[in-house]
Amino acid sequence: MSRAQVQTHTRTRTHSPAHGQTQAFDGERARAPLWWVWVAAWPVTVVFVLSNAATPLYVLWQRDIGFSKGTLTLVFAFYIVGLIGSLLVSGVVSDRVGRKPVLVPALVLALLACLIFATATSVAELIVARLFTGIAVGAVVSAGMAAVTDVAGPERKRIAALLASCAMVFGAGLGPLLAGVLSEVAPGPTVTVFVVEAVLLFTALLVVWRMPVARPAMVEEGAWVRVPGVPKGNGRQLALGIAVFAPGITATSFVLSLGPSLLSGLLGTTSRIVAGAMAFVMFLMATGVQFAVRHLARRTILTAGAVSTTLSMRTLIVAVHTSSVTVLIASALLAGAGQGMGQLGGLSLLNSTVPTQRLAEANAALNVGGYVPAGILPVSAGYLSDAVGLTSGATIFGAVLMGLAVIGGLVVLGSRRRTVEQ
Secondary structure, eight states, X not given: OOHHHHHHHHHEXXXXXXXXXXSXXXXXXXXXXXXXXXXXXXXXXXXXXXXXXXXXXXXXXXXHHOOOHHHHXXXXXXXXXXXXXXXXXXHHHHHHHOSHHHXXXXXXXXXXXXXXXXXXXXXXXXXXXXXXXXXXXXXXXXXXXXXXXXXXXXXXHHHHHHHHHHHHHHHHHHHHHHHHHHHHHSSSTTTHHHHHHHHHHHHHHHHHHHOOOOOOSEEEOSOSSSOOOOOTTOHHHHHHHHHHHHHHHHXXXXXXXXXXXXXXXXXXXXXXXXXXXHHHHHHHHHHHHHHHHTTSOHHHHHHHHHHHHHHHHHHHHHHHHHTOHHHHHHHHHHHHHHHHHXXXXXXXHHHHHSOGGGHHHHHHHHHHHHHHHHHHHHHHHHHHHHHHOHHHHHHHHHHXXXXXXXXXXXXXXXXXXXXXXX
């Protein structure tokens, strides 16, 4: 046996397939029908509905519990803490033991978060609920999005990336819209939406239970808890995805965390329906733009995403200085387009180059790279706004993120075409 064969043997081990399961993610199994690819994306949508459902309700909790804009962004940041902590584990575990053993506990934890949100009477409870939500989302963006690719099969990886990405952003937008509408027209303004979400989560559990995915046959050895990464040779694709995705998702995170405060405190709009609708149209744009650009070259998609995020931050600065709701919504739409294209470009690059047995970890790596600045910068902007005022805080945030988006675009333009398009 050659040295290379010995190294390969020590790195991998083989599972015996359980009854009714195939031997590997890319194994010799019958290709699932296309409708199953769409259905497999449903758990991603449902968990992301929860991820942002609290957005228009924070003004109610601020009024009833009493906390500052800085504390508000801190509550939001615990979602990022839970998400990143989950990503350090869920991608590797999913690639080793299968998608379902990761997704089922994540959905149960999301149900528990719904219960805590619906009964919260303190900042601590909101923090715990956001933390649990982040853990569930971290599992879904790694294992759930990889499961969509598994169901699609190797011949439909591009459509799998599109559906997984759109499921994420559509759910992220649907959550605040549901919460905004139900909090205005239904009893229990901070309760009803989480009852509805719990029902949706039960349907997602049924989907996961029936999903035609199997445990992997070939599993790489190594630490179970680690900073997620990609196989050797895929680092450039990961870096290009993060360069555009990170500024884009940071822009939408700012709108989610401080958008209602901007509407109520700066622009004089207190309607929770308006706050939820602004987040919804932002993510509806993120969904629609991905279908619009899906046939374009990945280099073009990533470049356009960087340009859109840059324009979003320039428009945000104009909005806070002119007190214009219309301009603020335009900024949100551009932010959604920036995240959508950055996310689609990054996922497509990974789907096309990373082996399936490392795909969940690669998805986790992309999201770690995106969510770290998405957690740090909006929190900094929140506390800065407490100190210097919302107008100045939003202006400084916009200028910093605009610079990062420009850098991301230049990184894509300066990359070798083969790296992006292979």
